[in-house]
Each structure stands twice: as C-alpha cells, then as structure tokens.
Amino acid sequence: MTELATPRPPRREFRNINALTDLPSYRLPPAGLVSILHRISGVLMFLLMPFIIWMFDASVSSEISFAKFKAVFNSGFSFVPGFLVKLVALALIWAYLHHFCAGLRHLWMDVSHSAVNKEFGKTSALAVLAISILLTVVLGLKLFGAY
Amino acid sequence: MAVNYGSKRTVVGAHYGMRDWLSQRVTGVLMALFTIILLAQVIFSKGPIGYDKWAGIFASQWMKVLTFTVIASLLYHVWVGMRDVWMDYVQPVAIRLVLQIFTIVWLVGCAGWAIQVLWRV
Numbered sequence: 001m002t003e004l005a006t007p008r009p010p011r012r013e014f015r016n017i018n019a020l021t022d023l024p025s026y027r028l029p030p031a032g033l034v035s036i037l038h039r040i041s042g043v044l045m046f047l048l049m050p051f052i053i054w055m056f057d058a059s060v061s062s063e064i065s066f067a068k069f070k071a072v073f074n075s076g077f078s079f080v081p082g083f084l085v086k087l088v089a090l091a092l093i094w095a096y097l098h099h100f101c102a103g104l105r106h107l108w109m110d111v112s113h114s115a116v117n118k119e120f121g122k123t124s125a126l127a128v129l130a131i132s133i134l135l136t137v138v139l140g141l142k143l144f145g146a147y
Numbered sequence: 148m149a150v151n152y153g154s155k156r157t158v159v160g161a162h163y164g165m166r167d168w169l170s171q172r173v174t175g176v177l178m179a180l181f182t183i184i185l186l187a188q189v190i191f192s193k194g195p196i197g198y199d200k201w202a203g204i205f206a207s208q209w210m211k212v213l214t215f216t217v218i219a220s221l222l223y224h225v226w227v228g229m230r231d232v233w234m235d236y237v238q239p240v241a242i243r244l245v246l247q248i249f250t251i252v253w254l255v256g257c258a259g260w261a262i263q264v265l266w267r268v
Contacts, residue, residue, distance in 0.1 A: 042228050046250075049257045057264045059198075060205055066198040100182065103175050110172065 030125035037129075038102040041095035048092055055089075083144075090140045097132040171227045174220035181217045205268040214265055222258045226250065 017023065028036065045052070058069035073089070076082040105124050109115045115124070141147060151157055188204050189196065204210060229250045237243045 039232060042225070043232060046225055046229055046253075049253070050260075053257055053261050053264065056261060060202045060264065060268045063198050066201070100179060103179065107172060107176065 029122065030129065031121045034098075034102050034105070034125040034128050037098055041099045041102075044095045045092065045099065048088070051088065052092065086143050090136065090143055093139050093143075094132065094136040097135050098128070101128040101132045167227045171224055174224040177220045178217055178224065181213060184213070202268050205265065211265060211268075215262060218258050218261050218265070222254050225254055229254075 055069065058065045058072075060066075071077075072082070073085055074082050076085060105128050108124070109120075114120075149155075185204070189201075192200050194200075205214060230247060233243050233246045233250070237246060
C-alpha cells in the first residue's frame with residue numbers, strides 16, 4: 001500500500017446527541033413541540049399525583065377539610081406561601097389542558113387518515129398550543145382572583 | 148401451542164405493542180369523557196360552589212362507579228406512559244427496573260388513596 005500524496009480530510013463523526021449541549025440548539029417544529037410537551041406534562045402530573053389526590057381528599061372529605069383546602073390556597077401552609085400553591089395548581093391546570101388537547105389530536109389522527117399529513121400536523125399542533133395556553137390564562141386569572 | 152419463546156420469540160411484527168397502544172387510547176377516551184361529565188356538573192350547578200355542591204357530585208353511586216373506573220384507567224394509562232418514558236431515556240437495565248418498580252408502587256399507592264377518599268364522600 002502506498003501512502004496518499006495528499007492526506008484525506010478527516011471524516012465527519014456522528015455520535016449520540018448530548019442532552020445538555022445539543023438539545024437546546026434543536027429547533028423543533030410545532031408538532032415536535034406538542035409531542036415533547038405531551039411527555040413533560042404527563043410526567044409532571046405523575047410526579048404531582050399525591051398533591052392532586054390531597055386536593056381531592058381535602059375538598060370532598062368534610063366541611064372542615066374543605067375550609068382547610070381553601071385556606072392553603074389563600075394563605076399557604078407551614079413555610080409555603082399561598083401564591084406558590086396556586087402556581088403549582090396552575091402548572092397542573094396547564095399540564096392537564098395540554099395533555100387533554102394533545103391526546104384528542106392523537107385520537108383524531110388515529111381514526112382519520114386524511115388528518116395524517118404535514119399541513120394538518122402543523123395546524124393542529126398550533127391549535128393545541130393555542131387552546132391550552134389560552135384556557136390556562138383564563139383559568140389562571142380566575143385562580144389568582146382577577147375576576 | 149406454538150412455541151413463541153427462545154429462538155422462536157416474536158420481537159417484531161403485527162400486534163407487537165398493539166395491546167398497550169389500544170388500552171392507552173381507550174383509557175384516554177374514558178378520562179376525557181369523565182372530564183366533560185364532571186365539568187358539566189360544575190358549570191351547570193346554580194349559585195356558588197361550596198362544600199355541599201362539590202362533595203354532592205361524588206355522592207351518587209353512578210358517579211362513584213364512574214370515578215372508580217377512571218382511577219383504574221388512569222393507573223394503566225400512566226403505567227404505559229411512564230414505562231415508555233423510562234424505556235426511551237434510561238438505558239441501564241438496573242436503574243430502569245428500579246424506576247419501573249418505583250412507578251408501580253407510586254401509582255398503586257396513589258390509586259388506593261384516591262379510592263379510599265372516593266368512598267369517604
């Protein structure tokens with residue numbers, strides 16, 4: 001084997017992506033954004049499940065527990081201020097709305113072949129983002145007592 | 148019965164994962180319907196919603212049965228979803244197993260608590 005007169009340029013290497021250095025620079029299309037947010041909202045609700053059941057428990061068990069439930073939202077408990085409890089509840093409201101809308105989008109695409117194309121994928125993804133964020137804002141204003 | 152283990156194990160092909168895919172859809176639809184039924188009862192109740200009206204929604208037997216079904220559906224829906232997340236992002240088998248065990252314990256515990264609360268109303 002003879003050596004090449006001019007050395008070849010180094011080949012490009014493709015490796016697994018790094019979550020911390022590569023993911024922030026990825027620009028996701030709306031459908032991709034809805035998809036990853038579907039996951040994030042699901043995991044969020046999974047982790048906060050005890051808080052959700054505590055809310056259910058306190059709000060339906062008795063008059064006294066119902067009053068305590070309201071007090072936690074208005075004036076907090078131990079070192080956690082009330083607005084932080086409301087903020088967590090608002091995060092859950094967004095997570096539920098997004099998961100709900102994105103789930104309906106999934107079901108729609110499962111039953112309708114005509115819905116499985118690039119255009120519908122984009123417009124329906126934008127609709128999911130818009131509806132869930134809009135309803136979150138409306139319910140958030142109600143939660144923080146704007147009306 | 149046809150041998151479907153060892154070298155004959157089916158790893159790809161029709162119906163692989165179909166059951167979980169379908170049960171996640173069915174349980175999702177059930178929870179969506181429950182959401183609408185619950186919201187309708189809240190929205191169409193007259194006057195401000197205090198303890199009596201809110202707890203009253205869960206007092207009837209049909210609502211208890213429906214809510215119980217939804218809790219069971221939620222359990223399976225979340226199990227399939229979280230298992231997918233662990234399978235996608237956690238490669239070491241030991242850590243994945245620990246996380247799956249945690250998921251099962253967490254979900255069964257939460258479901259038990261929710262069912263207990265439901266029959267307290």
